[in-house]
Amino acid sequence: MPISDFFVDECAVETFQGEGAFGDVFSTPVTDAGFLEGVIKLVRNVSGQQVVSSSTWYTFTANQSHYTPDSRFTDPNGKVSRVIGVNVNDSGSLGLPDHVAVSLT
Numbered sequence: 001m002p003i004s005d006f007f008v009d010e011c012a013v014e015t016f017q018g019e020g021a022f023g024d025v026f027s028t029p030v031t032d033a034g035f036l037e038g039v040i041k042l043v044r045n046v047s048g049q050q051v052v053s054s055s056t057w058y059t060f061t062a063n064q065s066h067y068t069p070d071s072r073f074t075d076p077n078g079k080v081s082r083v084i085g086v087n088v089n090d091s092g093s094l095g096l097p098d099h100v101a102v103s104l105t
Contacts, residue, residue, distance in 0.1 A: 002097070003060075003097035003098075003099055004033070004060075006035050006058075007033040007034045007035050007058070007059065007060070008035060009033070009034055009035055009036050009075075009076045010031050010032070010033055010034075010076060011031070011032055011034060011036070011057060011073060011074060011075055011076060012029040012030070012031055012073075012074040013029065013030060013032060013066045013067060013071055013072070013073050013074075013083075014026035014027055014028070014029045014030075014071060014072040015027040015030075015065070015066050015067075015068055015071045016068050016069065016070040016071045016072070016083075024070070026071070026072055029074075030066055032059050032060075032063045032066060033059065033060070034057050034058050034059030034060070034063075035057070035058045035059075036055055036056075036057055036058075036075055036076065037055060037056045037057075037058065038054070038055045039053075039055065039056055040052060040053070040054055041053050041056075041103075043084055043085060043103045044085065045069065045084050045085060046069045046085065051084055051105075052105075053084055053103040053104060053105065054081065054104060054105060055075070055081070055104045056101055056102065056103055056104065057073065057075075057101070057102040057104060058099050058100070058101055058102075059099065059100050059102065060098075060099065060100070061088060061089075061090060061098045061099060061100055063100060064086060064088060064100050067083050067086045067100065067102045068083065068086075069083055069084065069085060069086075070082055070083060071083040073102070073104055081104040081105045082104065082105045083102055083103070083104060084103040084104060084105060085102075085103045086100055086101070086102050086103075087100070087101040087102075087103075088100050089101060
């Protein structure tokens with residue numbers, strides 16, 4: 001069974017571009033397919049601090065560049081959160097389902 005069979009949700013993500021004169025700057029929203037898991041856990045942010053993640057978004061590895069830290073994420077229910085970090089799960093030559101796990105606030 002291909003991993004795409006599990007990606008039954010759609011989200012909108014606005015990639016964080018940096019800070020401008022009027023605050024944070026984001027790219028135009030893109031829609032990605034994936035699976036949203038509502039699980040609370042401790043994760044480390046890019047500064048190495050432990051923070052609470054309220055959910056995890058699983059999507060294709062091709063979408064990895066959309067999910068930089070602090071990107072704005074809108075889940076299928078309309079809840080807006082921020083990207084804490086990304087974990088790329090690439091099996092290499094094993095042929096297992098490659099995917100990205102995105103930790104969200």
